[in-house]
Amino acid sequence: MNFHETFFILLAAIIMIFSVLVVTTDKILRAATYLLFVLLATAGLYYWLQYEFMAAVQVALYAGGIVVLIVFSVLLTHQIHHKLVSITLTRKLLAFGIAGLGALVSIVTIVNYDFNTAPAEAMKVDVRQIGLHLVNTGHNGFALPFEVVSILLLAALIGAITIAKKEESNSDNI
């Protein structure tokens, strides 16, 4: 077992342990923190695959963006003494069953799939290429998804402004 494998096993262990902890903890902010570790370890995996751009995106978007937003909203709504409602045994069992079934299907699929282990050619991913791919309409181009996502984000932004906008009658004239 060499250094790289150790690294992989370590990251995988972190992901698995903290994934379980996310769903088993009874404090919502702790769950968010465990989720952060899961996401960071995933970023570590990307980095391990020498896919730095993806790792940075993972950290910036998921860890730095989404988890922060989750934590921020938890802060606004939850007091420190709030605890999650404990789940009944039948529901727990049901959840375990479904999760186990899902895991089984995945594992069976992975084991049965004949992975093509031909060495992939080293890909130099620099920013210029990513940018060109993003606005490219041809092969390997992502112009359409890019634009669709932009419109989605715009809609989300407008929606957020509409929700956050103060109602005229409610304004305290501050």
Add this chain to the structure above:
Amino acid sequence: MYDFSQLTQAIHLFLVQHLNSSSVAIVELVLVGLLFLTMYAILGLTLVYMERKVCAFIQNRLGPNRVGPLGLLQTVADLIKLLFKELLMVKKADKFLFNLAPFIVVIASMMTIGALPFAKGFQAIDLNIGLFYIISITSLGVLGILLAGWSSNSKYSLLGALRSGAQIISYELSVSLSLLSIIMFTGSMQLSVIVESQANGWWIFKGHIPVFISFLIFLIASTAETNRGPFDIAEAESELTAGFHTEYSGIKFAFFFLAEYMNMFLSAALAATVFLGGWMPFHVSGFEGLNQVMDFIPPIVWFFGKTFTLIYVIMLFKWTFPRLRVDQLLTLEWKYLLPINLVNTIVIAFVVVMGWYF
């Protein structure tokens, strides 16, 4: 002249000859880790000392002058004091998160230091997405502050954390956008490439007014992102006693303190690297004599000279201006910095396309 990579290459070759590949990786990791940890600690102590002296001179005082010559050992003495202090725990605090929070803050600030090019070849990791990496890691620091505020079970802390969250989330936009201007000029996010691109002049001179505007915005926004100066509403001493770290004591408090100073160093160093040429000496094309004199000064001196000048400016902000109110802080970002920045980005894109720069 003055190339650190020769030294690091020599060490690497030496290790390769004597050990197998896994051991080389481990030994190098440990070496780099130790080096950067030491540098981190020394920089932190220097910055705290510098802040004390700067604010003392601004305020017609002498500053620390008892421990060691010129009070140089004062921060060391304080660190020792903080190490020995009792770690207080708040009743009903979330112990796990309470203890975790300072580490998140400190690790986030420490991880970014490695990507900075201190001198030619003196860089722990030269990612091809260096700037993006730094931006993404700095966004983690706020999590530590949020967790610290919430887990302290204190109302002041929670308010501080909420303020900090709102502040950092919004100011990150301005920081990224102002860095984007230089990315557009160089076409690369690799910090070493950005520095190399300034061999014939720093971007702040090459890029005229648009770059100067983004430099100013970066300075303001990054000051805000480090919770410092007039933007320290998260710990607003006169309003929230100490904000998110009200309940922390001893070394855990020292971590927050250290992280704040290192973030300040980071933003100054980033501004120096991206806008002021990093370790590149000051060159004026056509004056060969001057250029050679400038080359004679080691790059590491250039880097730290620029960085500490900017740190002085950031400290001057803190000790001059009154604190902004929380809504004014957001107004400043969303009504002033961001629109100006967006317009500026378009202008820069135009400049880049037309090639109107040196």
Add this chain to the structure above:
Amino acid sequence: MNGLLNYLKEIGAGIKTLLTGMRVTSGYFFSPKEIVTQKYPENRDTLKMFDRFKGELEMPHTAENTHTCTGCGICENVCPNGSIQILTHKKENEEGKLVKQLHTHIYHLSMCTFCGLCVKNCPSDAIVFNQSFEHAVFDRQKLTKVLNKPGSILKKEAKGL
């Protein structure tokens, strides 16, 4: 358009005021002569309090170990906090008469508010404020002082008072 112009003007004016403030502070930063702090324990020798400084109460004694306190008790009465206690005793003077004389003049520094009424009201100017200002002690009993030195007697000239 006008709005945009105002917006830019506002920013310009704002930055100008900020720079004015920064000029003040950086001006002080670069002028070390303006530093007003004194290095306290080092300047002990040159540090001089003003003549009238109310340090702590003191009874001046001459070289012959005499003072001018007659033990009249006015200072004790006039003190708002009871920080002075005067003990007197009957003692023979040279003519063989028993005369009320000062035994101990007790001064509680811990209670004194330095209002200066005792010094002002003393008919024989027996007590004054000295210039000492380092009052800190480790034992609070040390704050209770006896002002007349052991064995000191009333100054002869002052007897008539």
Add this chain to the structure above:
Amino acid sequence: MTGKVNKREILVEQNDEYIINMGPQHPSTHGVLRFELSLKGETVQRVVPHCGYIHRGIEKMCEANTYRQIIHLTDRMDYLSAHMNNEALSLCVEKALEIEIPQRAKIIRTILAELSRIGSHQLWWAAFGMDMGALTTFFYGMRDREMILDIFEETCGSRLLHSYICPGGLMHDVHPDFVPRIKEFITYFRNKLPEYDRLLSGNVIFTTRSKGIGKLSYEQAINYGVTGPSGRGSGFSCDVRIHQPYSAYDLVEVNEQLRTEGDVYSRYMLRIDEMWESMRIIEQLIELLPEDGFTAKMKPVLKLPAGSYYQRVETARGELGIYLISDNEKSPARLKFRSPNFSNLFVMDLLSKGHKIADLVAISGSLDLVIPDIDR
């Protein structure tokens, strides 16, 4: 007569509001004052000030002390305008005894009062800057105040709690260096005061934080009895120095500073203006200073004729009234201080409703509260 204290509960916590106790130990309450805040987000819904943490029973202690001894107690109420407090009691006693004190003593009293007004405003400026987060102002204000304190120390022997003005005049004559030092101070401070404006008053962050915040209208100022610079910032002409001149204020031209906006900024600028005005008054008074006579002839034991007396003076924070009931004894039968800060404090709720926490700090700073004066 048996007293009965009715406990009145003020219900702050309603509808799951967010309650914060600001104080008794808090950096910006300038002492042991406690604000009970009810917040909605960052916005202040209600402020309930709780005072009494350093109540020392000064009024009751006065009933056991002679008139000369009370002087040193008045120092300890509003310690930043100790001279004015001393002067208030001395004037009250002199009024009761119908004593005319020498002109020189009067003028020196007025000079000292104006000097302490400047010193007090300097300290307020220093602390107000701190409240706003501009930490350097504190040291500049203190640095300039040091000169005033030196003048006091040279003449009175103490820097803060002087006990220098006493019934009948002054404890002793001023130091020979008194006049030259004051002249030196005024030339110095005339150069330094514009720096205050450059550093803070003009600063865009400061003006946006203070303009339009904590508006106190003219009517509210009168209703709540807000006096001093805080009241005059709302256009309430309440300067005792003009309406009922005492000591030497009738000898000189005193311009009452008035501003009508009533917000934090107007109260701030008013105090800066008052510093200029005080320097002008001192300059006029120094020219008028006669040679001798620092005290009137007084009996050793003061007994005021039975009756009640009222005297008001303008301290740095507003109108200090002393109501004295005498029953022809050595000490007063009842002494009541109408302290300016007590009335000024209770507009806090009115002013800070609907503002942010940061504004609350600015408002309480702009009212210039000295807590020992509130609790006495």
